[in-house]
Amino acid sequence: MLPPVPVLSDYGISPENGFLPDRLPLQHLPDPYYNKWESIVANLQALLLSKRLRGIIHDLPVLTTTGLEDESEWQRAYMMLAFMAHGYIWGGETPSERVPPSISIPLLAVAKHLDIPPVATYAAVVLWNFKPLFNSEPIENLENLSTLLTFTGSLDESWFYLTSVAIEARGGPIVPLMISAMTAAREKDAPYVTACLRSFASRLDDLSVLLVRMHENCDPHVFYHHIRPFLAGSQNMAEAGLPNGVIYDTGSGTDTYSQFSGGSNAQSSLIQFFDIVLGIQHRPTGQKFDKAHSDQEGTAPPPKHNFIHDMRRYMPGAHRRFLADVSLCANIRDFVESRKVDTELTGAYDLCLARLQNFRDKHIAIVARYVVMKSRETPPWTRDESNKHRQNLALSSSSNNQDGKKLRGTGGTALMPFLKQARDETVEPAITPWKKTMGGGFGKLKGVPVVAPPVTDEKLEKTRSVPDLDLQVNGLAGSWAADVETDGVGGGGLCHY
Template identity: 35%
Template sequence: MGSRVSPREYGVSESNGFLPDAAPLTRLPGRFAEWDEIGAVLPKHLAAGRARELLSDVAPLDPATLTGQAERERAMLLLSYFGHAYIFGGDVPAGAVPANIAVPWHCAAGLLGRPPVLSYATQQLHNWGRLTDDPRIELGNIHRLQGFLGGMDDDWFVLVHVAIEAAAAPVLRASLAAQDAVLDDDGDALTRALGEIAAGLGVMSGTLARMPERCDPYIYYNRVRSYLFGWDNNPALPDGIVYEGVDAYGGRPQRFGGETGAQSAIIPFLDEVLGLAGDDDPLAAYMHALRAYIPPGHRAFIEKVGPRVDLRGFLLRHRPAGAVDAYDACVTAMADFRELHLRYAAMYVHKQAQRSAANSTAVGTGGTPFMRYLKGHLDTVRSHRIGAPG
């Protein structure tokens, strides 16, 4: 029997998956509350075209004086919104972030082991709260903490992803159980665990399918998406941006990718567990590079779990009764999730009318030719069925 993996050692919640155990903080202590106050009025100032004027008043406080992960994540949330609002809150994107934002932003990012840019971890994992005492993290019981322009479409886009993360928690538990079953040479337990993975992926797809309920493609593209871009392979910021006052960068422009669902730890985790990554798949290579934007503990968790068990190889060698069909059901469920994502990428971005270089319909917020990458990766996933293709 091989060694077991404890998700908690990597900052992964037994109950919430990659979401934090406790709901993110809604306020910072002491003088840092000034940042909360600016965050609260940021949407109004963005709508009025006065965001940069507002953000010039951000106090350059030191996030290193904050105690605990939750406070630092709250600081990172606010500073990331301040930075992106400053860059994209004018008629043309700004090529630099002023020192009063850039210096604490760089500090907070360093404390958390992520780049100073709005990432999926900040935008989704640490940007929600419950509406009631009901502990379930699901649509109808969660709200968004910080937004740009705000509104139903903007909030719903984030909350659907939060709910998907919550729905993935049972999938993570079942994935570890599947690996344990391989280590124990227990075909029945493996079949059960794979069935739970496929069922959980179905719930995740069902949650993603709710995106159009309250997030209109036109509004998403024209009001929400432009603030999510980064400055790596961004046609509107070809040289990146300067973080003024950050000594580590020496005044040199930096290039970081923007917030994208490809930064979620769920899919790379499952790719590793199920053996779905293709060496010649450009999206897989890109997603591996994106691990720099994933929280370090989650990144280490993926890297620990990946080489732990060759689950697919075990199935190819031994073909325990029922387990191959259960595995193929997981692959099909992964393909279904990816196919829905591809369909929404076309609906929400690719088919929209591009009006500026700052909001490309061909380049994703993370800086990739996303339609080509997503389609190629979908084909790669489907090719991993062990039995007859379905």
């Protein structure tokens, strides 16, 4: 028997905003005791530019966390300390493998409270790092968003983070929608589950539209050489100058090296929720699906590192526990499988897989343009003597990369093989035979987009009433296709220049 369906409020998840906080992130800690932290992050760009950040942090007293009260204060403290730590590590000519006690001691304490690693995770740079320009306008509107903290002070960096904020906000209502669909599946209410899946597919189109807006205000050169290096972690970063990782110095004299991934979109609980609720299984990178062997006990290959599952460690503890509990009772795939004759239901389910794969195609195209193509350019130090002796993720990637397979993401994993495999795995649970066509589709010809049937008010009245279930399909995502054969990484749209 399946466990109870999770209740969102038990995990601090908003029915409107999803994994974004229900209350807007704090713009300043109320206790003046923390003004020294606030002063540093308010001048972070200038301190990095003038190479004074490390000296200022060395002279900073160790502040305790006793003045932090509600969760929004802990979240802002974590965000500030993570930005300071990454600025300290990556802000010099060479990376620092030791973070001083003035940052390490409070960062470790805050991270322990939030049950999250002491690095600049997706939560630090996206989930808790935004404010609306006007409270009367929705936060899913990119033009109504601003960041609280950046390393560079550039529009490009803000836009990079805010695109993900808008995606999280627009995708937030999918969480209660699909939780209700799981309950309906238990009650064998196929029409309602079908309506939910169609709405899910429609909103995935919206997320794809937001994702491809990345190129509007984020320049690939700025991202690759000025933003990306600060987001790197300390795991698999030997070529970038951290062969052993980083020591969080607490002054005890017994501190050892730690290795953590940096911020990664794989740390988005929303995207992982999509996979779980649809029954999508991700394998360790490089491991192929073998149904014949997986069905035979004792013949499965030995377990390997699974990057997507590992990224759950970098989510806030409550979000990680929510995904674990949803995994125990996810029943949509089994429900659809048991009703293969219901073409409305199976078509809606397969459409969600197609739309999610389409979203991942667009992500691959963005990575191709912003990372792979930039890594193949002439390294900056051949043109600028001031960069000759610098070490960071961008410079090491440019100097060593000959193809996308060797590139590492800020999370520390092999970049393109991981993304392409995750994209291909998205449609493996399909009920209808999947045709690997340009743009993807079930039974569709090349170049013909799959369009989600609209969910009418009349249809919903016959099933159940769920707020915001009737969603519109956007044309851009339906007509844009990624050419996954181009250079082995995916072209189309963002890559055709």
